[in-house]
Every structure is written in structure tokens, then in C-alpha cells.
Amino acid sequence: MAELSAAANEPDSPEVSRDELIRRLGDPSLVIVDVLPRDSYAAGHIPGALSLPLAELNERAREVLPNPQAEILVYCAKFT
Amino acid sequence: MRLLHELGYTNVRHYRGGLADWKDSGNPIESAVPVGAQAAQPAEPRARASAYVAPEFRANRFENALLGLIERCSTSELSLVWLAIILLSGAVYWIAALAGRPVLLEHGVAVAGSLNGLATAVYFSFVTATSVGYGDVLPVGWARGLSVAEAVTSLMVFGAIIAKFVSRRQEQLVSEIHRVTFEERLDRVQTNLHMVLSELHAITAMCESRSVPYKRVASRLESAVRVFAGELKTVHDLLYRPxxxxxxxxxxxxxxxxxxxxxxxQEVLSCLPEEFSVSPILSGTLKRVSALAQEICGECVPRNYAPALTVWMDRIQALARELS
Known part of the structure; x- marks a missing residue:
């Protein structure tokens, strides 16, 4: 059953490490997206992140992220 | 993330540690951006996100904006807009006459800037806007252009009002249908989960007795897990896209x-003997179950729920982690 742990890392959405994130913080080609609720975003978010609460993902994704090919990084509260 | 993939975003990655990890490691946090200022403040990051806009998004934008506007306005607001268009245009015709340059002719005679003239101008405006066009009052000069524009816009607004009336009844019906199917789906989820549970208990008993061939255990387990995965997906969707x-x-x-x-x-899996080989289908379904269930916890679902519910969500996540 050990191989099941691999299931959490979905193969088609690679992870980004904290170090890489720090390195690329000012990089304009990386769009950082905060999927937490609005009040959490207001209380604090990774610098430069855009707010796109999960609940509004369907409706607002096109507005916040107009470019489907952009390099997008999503994060949540912790461990998704 | 998966949701973003489904929406067509191709290059999505994931910072697994999330905000907690970021904060804990002492990195800077940007905050105190009021919700209202959100639209104005991230102008720079948004600009970089829109460096390239796929053409299909651009073409739809105007249409979407227009439809959105109509959707947001109530029927009475739209009716007011319609009336305003007519009265304003009427006033413009009258003011032109008041200024000594009449633009309306009634039986070949210029309509004056008097109170009577105002009535005629408003009457002409209504006749034009409703596309009746009796022809007893005629526009001349630039008023022709204005009356054509008035007719076109007021007809569009009128059409929107009619459409709203028609769709209201339809929306009621559709929402009723949605409600009924939703209730039914919840019923189905509940019943199926019960069945899965009793089936799993039966399989455990079968497995513990060691008298049944493993092939049969495997096939029963496979179908039970499959039903379970389906219902788990439904619950997951329910929590993430309510x-x-x-x-x-x-x-x-x-x-x-x-x-x-x-x-x-878990019980079934722990009872399975060493030599039991998990078929690829079963292990695939199990992976899916564990991945989906791990996404269910009080903090990771997008909404806030009562503590009585989040306790169980956290329990599900913990169980799923044990499973993996």
C-alpha cells in the first residue's frame, strides 16, 4: 500500500518548493494565486499573489487569469 | 488545481506547504489590502497575467459585459431605462424647437417650442421607440439620425425586458428541478455509503474466515471501492463546488x-494477506479515493462550516492519510 502515498501528488500538477518560490517572487512570468477565502487573503498573502477564492473559481477564473497558458502557482492554507 | 486544469489552464503548479508553511518559515506576508481596493491594487500583477490574451476570450468580452449588465438589472430598472431613453429623446427634439431650430414637422408645419410642442415631441418619441411610426410627425435633419438611434436602442432594451419576463418562469422551473435532483443525489449518496459500509464489513468477515477464494474477495472489494470512489467524488464536488x-x-x-x-x-485492507495481489484497477481506484479524501478537511474546503462538520472532515483527511 506504500505506493498510495504517491497519489496525493497528482502527476499533472507538479509541486513548487518554498525555495523556488522565494527565488521567483519578483518574476513577472509567474502568476501566484491564493485560493483561500477573501478575508484570509486580506489578512495576509504571499507578496504579489492574486485572490481567487475556490468558491468563486468557476465564475472568476477567466477574469483573474485571462491567459490559460500562463505559468500559474496555486496555494491553499496548508497541505492540499 | 484540478479545477483549474478542467477550466483549461495548462501550466498550473502547486505550492504544497501553502500559506502556513510560508508564514512559519518567516517569509514576508503582504496584507491589509482591503477587499475593495483589490481591483485597483493588483493592477500590476494583473497586467502581467494578461500579457497574452487568447483571442476567443477577447471576442466574448463585450458580449459577456452586455449580457452581464442585462442580467444584473432588474425588470423595473430596465423599464426605467427604456422610459428614460424615450423621454430624453423627446426632450431633445423639444429643446431644439425651443432654441428656434425645430426638427419635427407635423403635417408640414414645424412643431413649436410650446407646451403643446413638448407633448408632440414626447408623442413622436414614443411612436418612434415602439417602432409604430404613424408618420404624422416627421423628423428632419439631424433628428432623423437621433430617431433611428432611439428606435434601435429602445427596441433592444424592450427586448431585454420581455426576455426577462419570459425567463423568470423558466428559471423557477429549472431551480425546482435542480432542487429535486440535488435532494435525490444526497439520498443516493447516503444510501450508497451505507451499502458500501455493509459490503466492506461482509468482505472483512469473508476475508477473516480464510475459507473463501481470494479471487471472490478481490472482485467484491473492487466493486465496493468503485462505488465508494464515485460517491466520494460527489461529496468532494459538493464541498468544493457547492x-x-x-x-x-x-x-x-x-x-x-x-x-x-x-x-x-482500512479494516479490509489490513486483513488482506501478504500474497494477495492488488489488481491495477483496484489500486488505481484506491489511489483516487485516498487523493480525494485527503482534500477533505475543515481548513482546505473553500467554505466555512460548523465545527460539528469540520471535525468529521478532518477525521476523513486523517483516515485517508493513514490509508495511503
Whole structure:
């Protein structure tokens, strides 16, 4: 059953490490997206992140992220 | 993330540690951006996100904006807009006459800037806007252009008003249908989870007795897990993309059912002997179950739920982690 742990890392959405994130913080080609609720975003978010609460993902994704090919990084509260 | 993939974003990655990890490691946090200023403030990051806009998005934008506007306005607001268009245009015709440059002719005679003239101008405006066009009052000069524009816009607004009336009844029906199917789906989830649980118990008993060939155990387990995965997906969608909110006791019952089914699954798996080989289908389904269930916890679902519910969500996540 050990191989099941691999299931959490979905193969088609690679992870980004904290170090890489720090390195690329000012990089304009990386769009950082905060999927937490609005009040959490207001209380604090990774610098430069855009707010796109999960609940509004369907409706607002096109507005916040107009470019489907952009390099997008999503994060949540912790461990998704 | 998966949701973003489904929406067509191709290059999505994921910072697994999330905000907690970021904060804990002492990195800077940007905050105190009021919700209202959100539209104005991230102008720079948004600009970089829109460096390239796919053409299909651009073409739809105008249409979407227009439809959105019509959708947001109520029927009475739209009616007011319609009336305003007519009265304003009427006033413009009259003011032109008042200024000594009449633009309306009634039987070849210029309509004056008197009170009577105002009535005629408004009358002409209505006749034009409703596309009746009796022809007893005629526009001349630039008023022709204005009356054509008035007719076109007022007809469009009028059409929107009619459409709203027609769609209201339809919306009621559709929402009623949605409600009924939603209730039915919840019923189905609840029943199926019960069945999965009792099936898992039966399989455990079968497996513990060691008298049944493993092939039969495997096939029963496979179908049970498959049903379970389907219902788990439904619950996952319900939590992540809620079209409607189930009432609390019901959601709680479903979550409890999920948790106990996960426990049952663990029991079965721990009872399986070493030589039992997990078929690729079964292991694939198990992976899916564990991945989906791990995404269910009080903090990771997009909405806030009552503590009585989040306790069970956290329990589900913990069980799923044990499972993996």
C-alpha cells in the first residue's frame, strides 16, 4: 500500500518548493494565486499573489487569469 | 488545481506547504489590502497575467459585459431605462424647437417650442421607440439620425425586458428541478455509503474466515471501492463546488458515512494477506479515493462550516492519510 502515498501528488500538477518560490517572487512570468477565502487573503498573502477564492473559481477564473497558458502557482492554507 | 486544469489552464503548479508553511518559515506576508481596493491594487500583477490574451476570450468580452449588465438589472430598472431613453429623446427634439431650430414637422408645419410642442415631441418619441411610426410627425435633419438611434436602442432594451419576463418562469422551473435532483443525489449518496459500509464489513468477515477464494474477495472489494470512489467524488464536488447547500444534519450524516466507510476499507485492507495481489484497477481506484479524501478537511474546503462538520472532515483527511 506504500505506493498510495504517491497519489496525493497528482502527476499533472507538479509541486513548487518554498525555495523556488522565494527565488521567483519578483518574476513577472509567474502568476501566484491564493485560493483561500477573501478575508484570509486580506489578512495576509504571499507578496504579489492574486485572490481567487475556490468558491468563486468557476465564475472568476477567466477574469483573474485571462491567459490559460500562463505559468500559474496555486496555494491553499496548508497541505492540499 | 484540478479545477483549474478542467477550466483549461495548462501550466498550473502547486505550492504544497501553502500559506502556513510560508508564514512559519518567516517569509514576508503582504496584507491589509482591503477587499475593495483589490481591483485597483493588483493592477500590476494583473497586467502581467494578461500579457497574452487568447483571442476567443477577447471576442466574448463585450458580449459577456452586455449580457452581464442585462442580467444584473432588474425588470423595473430596465423599464426605467427604456422610459428614460424615450423621454430624453423627446426632450431633445423639444429643446431644439425651443432654441428656434425645430426638427419635427407635423403635417408640414414645424412643431413649436410650446407646451403643446413638448407633448408632440414626447408623442413622436414614443411612436418612434415602439417602432409604430404613424408618420404624422416627421423628423428632419439631424433628428432623423437621433430617431433611428432611439428606435434601435429602445427596441433592444424592450427586448431585454420581455426576455426577462419570459425567463423568470423558466428559471423557477429549472431551480425546482435542480432542487429535486440535488435532494435525490444526497439520498443516493447516503444510501450508497451505507451499502458500501455493509459490503466492506461482509468482505472483512469473508476475508477473516480464510475459507473463501481470494479471487471472490478481490472482485467484491473492487466493486465496493468503485462505488465508494464515485460517491466520494460527489461529496468532494459538493464541498468544493457547492451549487446548493445541504442542511447541516444531512451533510453530517454523509460525512460520518464517508468516515466509517474509510474505516471499513482500512479494516479490509489490513486483513488482506501478504500474497494477495492488488489488481491495477483496484489500486488505481484506491489511489483516487485516498487523493480525494485527503482534500477533505475543515481548513482546505473553500467554505466555512460548523465545527460539528469540520471535525468529521478532518477525521476523513486523517483516515485517508493513514490509508495511503
Amino acid at each position: 451549487e446548493r447547500e445541504p442542511d447541516e444534519p444531512r451533510l453530517r450524516a454523509i460525512l460520518v458515512g464517508l468516515a466509517s466507510a474509510l474505516e471499513g476499507l
